[in-house]
Amino acid sequence: MRSHTLLTRRVAVVLSALLALGHAWPAAAYQTYGIKVGNTVVPVKWSRLPVRYSITDRGVAGVTAAQFRDAAARAFATWQNVATASVSATFAGFTSAEPDDEDNQNTLGFASRPDLARVLGSTSYFIDDTTGEILETDIFFNSTFQWSVAPSGESGKFDLESIILHETGHLFGLGHSAIGETELIAGGGRRVIAAESVMFPIAYSPGNVKDRTPRADDVAGLSEVYPRSSGSSESGSMSGRVTKSGQGVLGAHVVAFNPATGALVGNLTVDKEGNVTITGLAPGAYIVRVEPLDDADLDSFFDDSLIPTVDINFRVSYCQGFVVVPRGGGSKPFEVKVTAK
Amino acid sequence: MKPRTACALVVVALVGCSGGRAAAQQAPESAQAPPAPPPGKPAPAPKKPAPSRDPGRTHSFELTASVLWFAPSSLGARDANLTSNNPAGSAYRLFTASGEFENAAGVEVRTSYHLTRRLAIEGGATFSRPAVTYTIANDAENAAGFTASGETMSQLFVDASLIAYLSPRGFAGGRLKPFVAAGGGFLREFHGQGSALSGYYAIDSGQVYYVGGGARYSLGRTRSGAVTGYGLRFDARYYIRNGGFSFGGGTTATFVAGGGFVVAF
Numbered sequence: 001m002r003s004h005t006l007l008t009r010r011v012a013v014v015l016s017a018l019l020a021l022g023h024a025w026p027a028a029a030y031q032t033y034g035i036k037v038g039n040t041v042v043p044v045k046w047s048r049l050p051v052r053y054s055i056t057d058r059g060v061a062g063v064t065a066a067q068f069r070d071a072a073a074r075a076f077a078t079w080q081n082v083a084t085a086s087v088s089a090t091f092a093g094f095t096s097a098e099p100d101d102e103d104n105q106n107t108l109g110f111a112s113r114p115d116l117a118r119v120l121g122s123t124s125y126f127i128d129d130t131t132g133e134i135l136e137t138d139i140f141f142n143s144t145f146q147w148s149v150a151p152s153g154e155s156g157k158f159d160l161e162s163i164i165l166h167e168t169g170h171l172f173g174l175g176h177s178a179i180g181e182t183e184l185i186a187g188g189g190r191r192v193i194a195a196e197s198v199m200f201p202i203a204y205s206p207g208n209v210k211d212r213t214p215r216a217d218d219v220a221g222l223s224e225v226y227p228r229s230s231g232s233s234e235s236g237s238m239s240g241r242v243t244k245s246g247q248g249v250l251g252a253h254v255v256a257f258n259p260a261t262g263a264l265v266g267n268l269t270v271d272k273e274g275n276v277t278i279t280g281l282a283p284g285a286y287i288v289r290v291e292p293l294d295d296a297d298l299d300s301f302f303d304d305s306l307i308p309t310v311d312i313n314f315r316v317s318y319c320q321g322f323v324v325v326p327r328g329g330g331s332k333p334f335e336v337k338v339t340a341k
Numbered sequence: 342m343k344p345r346t347a348c349a350l351v352v353v354a355l356v357g358c359s360g361g362r363a364a365a366q367q368a369p370e371s372a373q374a375p376p377a378p379p380p381g382k383p384a385p386a387p388k389k390p391a392p393s394r395d396p397g398r399t400h401s402f403e404l405t406a407s408v409l410w411f412a413p414s415s416l417g418a419r420d421a422n423l424t425s426n427n428p429a430g431s432a433y434r435l436f437t438a439s440g441e442f443e444n445a446a447g448v449e450v451r452t453s454y455h456l457t458r459r460l461a462i463e464g465g466a467t468f469s470r471p472a473v474t475y476t477i478a479n480d481a482e483n484a485a486g487f488t489a490s491g492e493t494m495s496q497l498f499v500d501a502s503l504i505a506y507l508s509p510r511g512f513a514g515g516r517l518k519p520f521v522a523a524g525g526g527f528l529r530e531f532h533g534q535g536s537a538l539s540g541y542y543a544i545d546s547g548q549v550y551y552v553g554g555g556a557r558y559s560l561g562r563t564r565s566g567a568v569t570g571y572g573l574r575f576d577a578r579y580y581i582r583n584g585g586f587s588f589g590g591g592t593t594a595t596f597v598a599g600g601g602f603v604v605a606f
Contacts (some may be wrong), residue, residue, distance in 0.1 A: 153428070181423060181433060181481065194423035194433030204426050216422070236543075257421045259438050259475070259588040260545070264421060283543035285492060285532050285586065287438055287475065289421075291482065316484035317479055322491040324532045326543055 032225050034176050035132050042132035044125065045225050046175045050088035051137075056109025057094040060143045063110075063160060065094060067149045072108055074212075075164040079172065082214060084223040084235065084280070087172055099140040100124060105172070108164070111140035115150060120145060120203055121163050123170040139167045146206070153209040162204065162211035164188065169199050174221045175301075176201045178253045179266045182295045190296065196264050201300040216263035220280030236325040237279040240334035241269070242290050244314055248274030248340060251302065251310030253293050256286040256323065268301060272309065283327040288319035290336045314338035396559060396570035396605030397506070397518065401455045403557075405574050407601025409447040411469050411540040413533040414595035416440035417588040420479075437479040440491065440588045442595065445471035447496075449599065457511035463524070466497040467597075473586075492532060494586065498549050500526025522578070528585045547584020553577050557603060570605040 033044040055072060059065045069091065075088040092105075099109040113119065119142055126136040141147070141163060148157035180195030182202060192202050197217040204211055214222075223235065242252040248269070254276045256265040261282065269276045292312035293301065302310060317338045323331050396403070400473030418439035422432035455461045473491040480486070502524025511518040525548060532543040555576035562570040577598040587593050 076374070133454065179423065181435075192426045194425045196423040208426060208428050210424050210426075210428070242518070257436075257438065259419050259440065260586060260590060262419055262422065262589075264435075283532075285473075287421075287477070289436065315368075316480060316482045318484070318487070318489075320489045322475070322532075324492060324543055 008165050013045075014113065018198060024032070032169075032221055033173050035129055037130060037132065041174060043225055044127055044132050044134060046087075047131070047133045049226075050085075050090045051171065052090050052092040053106040054092045054095040054097070055106055056099055056107060057096055058110065060110050060147060062154075062157065063147045063149055063296070068108075068110070068160065069094070071149050071161040072164050072168075075161055075168050078165055078212070079168060079222060080224055082219050084219060084228055084234060085226045086228045087222065087226045089168075099138045101138065102126060102136065104136060106137050108139045108167075109141070110143040112144060113140065113142045114144050116142060117144070120158060121167045123167050134171075134173065137171045139164075141167075148207075151209075153207045155207045158203065158206050159209045159211070161208060162198075165212060166198055166203070169218065169222070172222060173225050174218070176296075177217050177221070177266065178268065178293055178296060178301065179215075179217050179264055180256060180295055190235070192271065197266075201296050216258075216261075217265045220265045220269070223280045234283070234327060235280050236283050236327055236329050236331070237277055237281060238286065238323050238331040238334065239275070239277045240288070240319070240323070240331075240336065242274040242276065242336050242338060244311065244338050245338065248272050249311045249314065250274065250306070250334050251298070251312065252276070252294050252314070252338070253291050254278065254336070255289045256281060256325075257289065258282060258284055258286055260284055281325045283325055285322040285324050288323050288334060288336060289316065290338055291316045313340055315341055364528060392562075394562060394569040396562065396572070397455055397458060397509075397511075397557075399455055399457050400586045401502070401569070402606040403453040403455075403461075403603050404606070405449075405451045405453070405601050405603040407449045407574065407576065407599045409449055409452070409467065409469070409576075409597050409599030410445055411442070411445045411471060412596040412598075413444045414442045414593060416442060416473070416586065416593055417591065419589040433481070434479060435481050436477055436484075438475055438477055440473055440475040442471040442473060445469045447597070447599070453504060459506050460505040461506070463504055463522070464500045465498075465500055465502070467500075469496050470494065471496060475588075495531040496585075498526055498580075499528045499529075499532075500524045500549060500551070502551075511559075516572075517556055518559075519554065519556040521552075521554040522576075525554045528582060530585050533588070545584065545586045547582060549580050551578045551580045551583055551597075553579060553597075567606055568604055572603050572605075573600060575600045 032046055034041040055063050055069045080089050097103055097107050099107040121141045124138045146157040147160045148154035148159050153159050177197035177199040177319050179197045180200040181193040184188040185191045196215050198211050198214050199218055242249040250272050252269045256278050257264055265278055267276055267278045292314055294312050298307045298310050317336055319334050319336045323334050420437050421435040425433045449467040451463055451465035453461045453463045470493055472493045475491045476488040478486040503520050504520050504522045506518050506520045528547040528549045530545040557574045559572040580595045582593045
């Protein structure tokens with residue numbers, strides 16, 4: 001049994017800043033976080049549930065501590081209600097602790113961070129780096145922004161429940177999704193045109209409450225890390241490669257579209273061979289689309305060391321033919337050949 | 342009976358013309374009554390009529406094996422949508438995908454039971470391997486549209502139906518018997534590859550309903566044995582598929598026609 005003592009090596013990892021305008025910190029992997037233990041990458045996850053969390057005992061203009069608590073409860077319940085995943089969390093009470101203290105307490109709260117002018121929220125972890133077990137997480141929400149808990153949102157204010165849902169996705173070990181379209185805005189940064197994942201790294205505009213509902217991509221990610229015992233036998237996966245001129249492409253965004261249900265689930269090619277695996281898919285025939293990772297900053301998805309090798313110089317392309325995902329198994333390997341712009 | 346009666350009448354007439362010396366000593370033999378049995382033996386039982394061997398008679402069976410042609414049919418279309426950032430805005434279309442079953446051959450086995458000469462109930466199993474093609478269009482990042490082969494699926498219908506013959510005795514001397522039919526059942530579709538029914542990994546299920554018609558044409562009858570006759574059968578049906586593989590869910594339609602060999606029992 002690992003404990004929070006000196007016998008355990010704890011690694012402080014700061015991950016997953018959700019950005020208002022499109023700039024982020026590096027993440028270890030897409031869809032789910034993992035750390036390397038020896039020669040194996042193990043998922044970063046809680047080994048014991050429910051996660052007990054505390055809420056800082058102060059609010060901000062427009063949001064009391066009690067309203068913050070209620071919004072957090074709704075967000076956790078949303079993840080708990082994912083039918084194919086098994087996660088849970090319980091409210092442990094209010095605390096005066098700051099949401100970034102290493103105090104063996106999982107704390108959510110507001111913090112004034114004017115130095116992070118484009119960061120709405122951030123999740124930090126303490127992880128046992130021999131097992132990947134999450135030992136503690138803290139989440140702050142930047143009080144320099146205007147927040148709202150109104151059921152239908154408020155103009156000019158970010159929806160707190162949506163951002164809590166995103167950050168608690170990170171709390172459970174989810175990485176960022178790239179299923180979204182953005183445009184550059186004056187002064188730097190990006191504005192979301194549309195997205196199809198709560199875990200997209202850039203938030204919707206103030207007043208928008210659409211990120212209170214997980215999409216297929218979010219569900220697939222959570223179900224991969226915390227499968228419900230009956231659900232894992234129902235889903236399948238697909239694996240393949242993205243190549244350009246015969247060489248693997250790192251950082252290509254691969255999206256699987258289920259024409260029967262409309263679900264979109266994606267992942268990135270994660271190595272120089274261009275390999276990609278997408279899990280948590282309902283069985284059936286899929287259309288696979290490949291695009292360059294040009295709708296968010298690369299450091300939302302990759303370590304700084306990998307960014308120079310990420311290739312975004314290619315056109316959108318599709319797999320020729322369906323990729324069939326079996327129940328409880330993996331597809332036949334596919335290959336998508338892309339061409340330079 | 343007739344020859345015996347004719348002889349008896351002649352004998353009576355001849356006796357009458359000779360003036361009475363040849364008057365009958367006994368009453369003329371009755372032409373209708375059977376001969377009296379020998380003393381001590383029971384009267385023979387009346388013979389039962391031979392059972393009918395008419396194909397299509399009440400309580401008879403038929404077995405049909407057919408080859409079918411499945412017409413091309415649309416599988417519908419669906420947009421791959423992202424949720425727009427505009428609270429009041431419509432979905433953001435990433436691309437549009439549409440699909441189609443190509444025409445395909447199939448095989449079928451059907452068993453009919455005649456409730457009456459005019460009505461029959463039937464059960465059948467139909468198997469085909471249609472190819473699916475799909476088309477991509479309207480890509481948000483202006484990727485070129487295209488049409489490609491998706492896969493070849495295996496499709497199985499198992500259904501029950503009611504057959505109504507337009508004339509119990511048929512036409513063309515009873516050889517040709519047109520009918521109308523309606524029925525329904527379940528549908529199973531198998532994605533992936535394999536031989537027969539092995540190696541298929543993803544399965545879609547649903548229901549099928551159909552209306553149609555056709556004709557049975559008798560080629561011949563037999564005098565003895567379990568088989569009472571044989572012939573040809575032609576069918577045309579309009580199927581509605583509910584569930585099963587499609588782009589966007591909902592129902593799809595397909596037209597099927599074919600012919601085969603029927604054996605009557």
